[in-house]
Amino acid sequence: MERLRLSGAGKRYGRASPWVLNAVDLALGPGALVRVEGANGSGKSTLLKLVAGIEPPSRGRVQVAGRRAYVPERFPPALPFDPAGYLRHLGRIQGLSTARAAERAEFWLDRFGIADRAGTPLRRLSKGTCQKVAVAQALLAEAEVLLLDEAWTGLDQAARSALDEAAVEQAAAGATVLFVDHDPTRLAGHATAAHRVEKGELMEVQLPPPDGPQELVSIRVALAELPERLPGAPSWRREPDGTVLLRVGAEHSDALLRRLLTGATAVRVLDVRTAAGLPEVRSAGERG
Structure with missing residues (x-):
């Protein structure tokens, strides 16, 4: 299944202008977490804007299945809202109910x-706080395509870590995520692919290979259904006593706990520990 496809996509600003992007082909499916690299001015932001639908291609086609959420490089703070009102407003525009928008x-x-x-x-x-609001608006409705254009810039370390987790979570939940960031180690070990924009081409x-074996965490919970x-x-x-034992990569454990606590009714977390020698268990996609 394809979530987005660019077919021979190109972009230039005026007929006599050089091509910023030229004959770009790209196809990505659900769960892709893709880094976009390139020098300053190479066309990285332009690529994300084409996928976001903010700018049309000058040639070729851009096809996206599902909702798109975009974090711009700069956020305009001169809006007649406070953060809560702005996010509720954007949530309603993105299709959430009033109550759900307020909750998110x-x-x-x-x-x-x-x-x-x-x-x-x-x-x-402050600019940093406004940037947090800009990031939050893109994460509200769990869109199928998430586009992060230098979204970490201006955030403090705690917020950068929160955005790292959110990007990984949304990709793990099936979203297609494209991100641009000046830090070459951003989401290292989590990205599923990387593409470079150079001289208009993608x-x-x-x-880079992951560093060492993946650490696993086991979580035991009491709940009726996952x-x-x-x-x-x-x-x-x-388990025979009716509890459920889950095993997940350590980098996903916090996100998994949050999802269990917010997405299930009458759930109790009984135990969390590093998984060592845990017997094989079934995929979370299986039921029964």
Whole structure:
């Protein structure tokens, strides 16, 4: 299944202007977490804007299946909202119910550490806080395609880590994520592919090998049924006492716990530990 496809896509600004992007072909499916590299001015942001639908291609085609969410490089703070009102408004535009939009707004404001600024007008917030709001609006509705254009710039370390986790979570849950960042180690070990923009062309480049074996975490919970779209695609088994034992990569364990606690009813987390010698268990996609 393809989530997005660029076929011979090109972009230039005026008939006499040089091609910023030329004859770009790209096809990505659900769960892809793709780094886009390139020198300053090479066309990375232009590529993301084409996928986001913000700019049309000058030639070729851009096809996207599903909703798109975009974090711009710069966020305009001169809007007549406070963060909570802005996120609720964007949530409704993205198709969420009023109650769900308010719930998701509260969740992301808290996760990025700005719940205490929820009622402060955007124009009075720092650039870093405005950037957190910009990131939060893209994560509200769990869009099928998430585009992050230098979204980490201006964030403090805690917020950068939160965005790292969110990008990995959304890809693990089936979203297609494209990101641009000046830090070459951003999401290292998590990205599924990397592409470089150079002289208007897009070429795939090799990812560095992961460092060492993956650390696994086991989580034992009491619940009737597992939620859908679990981060990290954990394996699991139901124990004789009725509890469920899950195993997931350590980097996904926090996201998985959050999903279990927010996506299931009457859930109790009984045990969390590093998984050593845990017997084989079934894929989280299986039921029964």
